[in-house]
Every structure is written in C-alpha cells, then in structure tokens.
C-alpha cells in the first residue's frame with residue numbers, strides 16, 4: 041500500500057539549506073584541479089574582454105589618427121589572436137564544466153540507485169515507483185546548472201564584487217558608502233523572497249512527482265484502464281494533476297521573478313543616493329566630477345555581478361529542493377540491515393522454525409493491527425507446506441518473514457537453528473528461492489532472464505534447469521531459442537510461459553528453501569500440465585512453502601497450514617485434515633468441491 045500516492049504530496053524531512061548546499065558542492069571537491077583550470081580560462085577571458093576596449097581606443101586615437109596602417113594591421117592581428125584564444129578558452133571552460141557536472145550527476149544517480157537497492161520493502165510499500173523515478177531522473181538532472189554556475193558565476197562574480205568594493209573604498213569611502221547603502225535593503229528583500237521561493241519550488245517538485253507517479257501507474261495498468269474503458273476518467277485525473285503542476289510552476293516563477301526586480305530596484309536606489317551624496321560633495325568641493333563619474337561606472341561594475349549572483353541564488357533556490365529530495369532518499373536508512381555481529385549462514389539443510397512470532401506492518405502507529413500473533417511451527421528439511429486460508433489472512437506475510445523482508449516485533453525465526461537476525465541477509469537470501477505470482481520478466485534474452493537466478497551458471501546448468509521445469513522445449517521453439525529477446529514484463533509470452541521461465545530462473549539458483557506463490561490465472565491444459573510438472577520438479581528435495589491454489593499441489597503437500605485470525609488455525613496432512621472435518625475440511629467443501637475443475641486446479645483457495 042502506497043502511503044504517498046499520486047494524490048498525496050511527499051513528506052520531506054527538513055535538512056538545512058546550507059547543509060544541503062555544502063553536501064552538493066562537496067561532490068566538486070574531487071575535481072579541484074579541473075576547476076582550477078576552468079578558473080584560469082575564465083581569468084584569461086575576462087582579461088581579453090578588458091583589453092578589447094583599450095585596443096579599440098589605441099586603434100582610433102593612435103594608429104588611425106597617426107595614419108600608421110602597419111601598426112593598425114599589427115594591432116588587428118593581435119586582436120584577432122587574442123579573440124581566437126578567447127573563443128578557445130570559452131570552449132575549454134564549457135567542455136570541462138559539462139564533463140565535471142555530468143560526471144557528478146552520474147555519480148549521484150549511481151549512488152541513489154545503489155542505495156535504493158538496499159532499502160527494505162517498507163520503503164517501496166510507501167512510495168509509488170513514479171515518485172522514485174522522479175528523484176532519480178528529474179531531480180538529478182536539475183542539479184546540472186547549479187553545479188556549472190557555481191564555478192562559472194559564483195567564484196568570478198564574487199571576486200569582481202570584492203575587487204570593486206576595495207577600489208571604491210580606497211578611492212573615496214564616503215562615496216563607497218553611499219553607493220552601497222541599499223545593500224541592507226536588498227539583503228532583506230532577498231531573504232524574504234528566497235523563503236517563499238524555496239517553499240513554492242518544493243510544492244512544484246512534489247506536484248511533479250505526483251504527476252510522474254500517476255503516469256507510471258497509468259502505463260503499468262494500461263490493460264486495466266483500456267479493458268474498463270476508463271480512459272476518460274484517467275485523462276481527467278491526469279489533466280487535474282497537470283493543472284496543479286502548472287499552477288505550482290506559475291506561483292514559483294512569479295516569486296522567483298521578484299529576485300531580479302528587487303536587485304534592479306536596490307541598484308537604482310544605490311545610484312540615486314550616490315549621485316545625491318556626490319553632488320552635495322562636489323558642491324562642498326570634497327570630490328571631483330571625474331571621480332563621481334568614475335563611481336557611476338563602478339556602481340554598475342558592482343551591481344552587474346550582484347545581479348548575476350542573485351540569478352544564481354535564484355537558480356540554487358529553484359533546484360535546492362531537488363538536492364533535498366535526493367539526499368532525503370540517500371539518508372533513508374534501510375529498515376533491515378545486517379547487525380553488528382552477524383555471521384554467514386552456512387549451507388543449510390532447510391529446517392525452518394517460528395518461535396512465538398508476532399508481527400504487524402504498522403508497528404508503533406495508532407493503526408497498529410497484528411497480522412500474526414504468537415505463531416510457532418517447525419518445518420523439517422525437504423517438507424512441502426501448503427498455506428491456505430482466506431484472503432488477507434497472512435499467508436504472504438509468513439513467507440516474507442522467512443526471507444526477512446520485514447522485521448518481526450516478537451519471537452524468533454530460525455533457519456537450521458540460526459536466528460535469521462544473526463546471519464547476513466546475503467547468506468540467508470542466497471539460499472532461498474522466492475517466486476511471486478508476478479513472475480517478473482526483465483527486458484532481455486531468455487538466457488539473461490534465467491541467469492538472474494545465478495549469474496555465473498554454466499550453459500549446462502541453465503539448460504538442465506530449464507529442462508527440469510519443462511521450459512526447455514518451448515524455449516527452443518522460440519525464434520532464437522535462449523537468445524530470443526523478451527519484452528519488459530514478458531509481453532508477448534503467455535502466462536504459462538512466463539511461469540516456466542520464472543521456474544527455470546528459480547531452479548538454476550538451487551535454493552534450499554523455496555517460497556512459491558502459485559499463480560491463480562487460467563492457462564491452457566497443456567501448459568498447465570507443464571507448469572504442474574515444473575512445480576513438482578521445483579519442490580523436490582527442498583523445503584517449500586507454497587501459497588497453494590492448485591488442488592494437486594495441496595494434495596501433494598506434506599502438511600497443510602490453514603492460516604487465519606493471526607495464526608495457524610489447523611495443520612496436518614491433507615488426509616488428516618479431511619478426516620478431522622475442521623477448518624480445512626470446511627474450506628475444501630465450501631471452496632473447492634463445487635468448483636473443482638477437470639484440470640485439477642482449485643477455483644479459489646483463498
């Protein structure tokens with residue numbers, strides 16, 4: 041269940057803005073040398089820009105006025121050479137900064153992706169995939185300009201401002217004070233604006249995430265949308281989300297626009313005060329007209345970079361939220377991690393024991409409801425346990441707990457006598473095979489899909505696994521056999537074929553404990569037989585938990601657990617339970633008997 045659905049804005053833990061920026065820019069530290077090179081390039085380009093007017097002045101006043109055509113030609117060659125250097129420096133700067141920023145984005149994205157893979161099921165339960173995608177793709181992309189401009193704007197403009205202030209103070213501290221008198225006003229205005237701007241950009245990004253989540257959900261569930269002719273409804277919801285996104289953007293852009301206007305306003309005020317004070321001082325003969333004119337130029341030289349910096353600051357505020365959202369995920373600790381003193385689970389036989397296990401999904405919340413209460417059982421290696429019971433009884437929960445996908449609140453789960461809390465997750469999960477109903481097929485060849493079970497499996501192992509679960513023959517009939525490229529989620533394959541490939545994937549991993557959530561969907565009789573035989577091959581010789589829907593699987597199980605009311609209501613062999621005429625018998629009579637099918641599948645076990 042997604043707590044944060046597309047209808048609900050994400051919650052963000054507040055990380056300080058300064059801390060976020062420090063963390064973001066810390067990625068640049070490893071490129072110190074390249075950044076130093078970029079600054080040198082910028083210094084050269086600034087120098088050439090400053091020299092250009094001087095060369096024009098010399099051309100007019102010295103060479104043209106003196107009719108020195110050779111000198112003029114020399115100056116032209118010099119100007120051309122300098123301007124070629126200028127172009128080269130600009131290109132080098134752009135190239136290096138693009139490379140650095142892309143490298144950093146790659147690094148952040150990689151870090152995010154790797155971290156997301158360590159997060160527990162509870163993280164994914166609470167976030168739609170689209171929102172996670174929005175952070176990995178959109179948010180990371182939007183950091184690019186901030187990173188580039190941090191070097192190309194922040195450093196040079198800051199240096200320019202400091203330089204101009206020093207010159208102004210040295211020339212005349214009173215005029216300097218007058219010129220800069222509007223700075224406190226600007227600082228106050230910018231502080232106020234950035235506060236609102238940051239909030240409104242946060243809302244904008246959240247609305248973008250909602251939109252992303254909805255689009256992702258809509259595409260993933262397109263078959264449901266189309267089969268129920270729900271296109272109009274989904275389009276309306278989409279239009280609503282687009283509108284919210286757009287309004288959030290307009291609001292944010294309006295606030296952001298105030299940055300430039302307030303700098304302009306303070307610039308004007310500063311200039312007015314300068315001339316007013318300056319003229320008073322000329323009257324009193326404290327300053328010359330030339331100095332006042334020079335200050336008129338300096339004030340522009342001061343405010344121009346201030347304007348650039350305010351634009352950069354605006355950009356930082358606009359994209360700070362993106363960085364916050366990225367770090368929010370990076371700072372999310374996985375709920376389930378290896379403890380400090382875990383040991384490797386040695387090769388197991390497959391004994392599984394629950395000792396007074398209690399579990400709830402919402403531990404610590406007011407909505408807390410126990411899904412399992414004091415559940416205990418012992419499964420011997422090689423046993424097949426069929427889990428049956430009404431929907432929502434806790435069958436999937438039990439099997440998820442064996443793989444330690446969630447943390448139990450009370451009791452112990454032991455595998456071969458080892459408490460699963462005390463062994464490394466990797467050594468535990470490596471020895472378990474989990475097959476959900478989804479049978480997820482990745483985009484790639486049949487071979488790659490099967491090898492997901494064991495990446496280093498030899499070709500013989502792969503083929504043997506496929507043969508064992510009856511998948512080999514149908515794979516060979518495919519266009520390119522094991523090299524046939526499958527589409528994402530197995531589009532183009534029948535449900536039975538998807539199951540057979542998933543069986544082969546599990547088979548090749550040779551798990552000691554198998555967890556199988558049998559699919560309920562109908563498949564043709566021939567494939568059904570193949571699937572059934574495939575399941576039997578999978579179950580052989582390993583401890584298996586099957587959330588069983590097929591009568592044949594239930595009948596062949598060593599024991600059946602009837603799950604309900606937070607625990608195991610009844611357990612025993614199929615025969616014992618039938619003879620006992622208890623819960624299983626009633627379930628069987630109520631749900632199976634009347635609808636038992638010729639292909640041996642129960643219509644609805646749950």
Ligand SMILES: Nc1ncnc2c1ncn2[C@@H]1O[C@H](COP(=O)(O)OP(=O)(O)OP(=O)(O)O)[C@@H](O)[C@H]1O
Nearest residue numbers: 041165401411430431432433434435436437438646
């Ligand atoms: N990720 C989750 N977060 C919160 N509650 C959950 C989660 N998964 C399951 N539940 C709740 O736990 C209870 C047991 O669910 P579980 O999936 O184990 O039932 P089940 O017996 O496997 O049902 P079904 O046969 O329909 O798959 C249900 O009430 C369900 O709503």
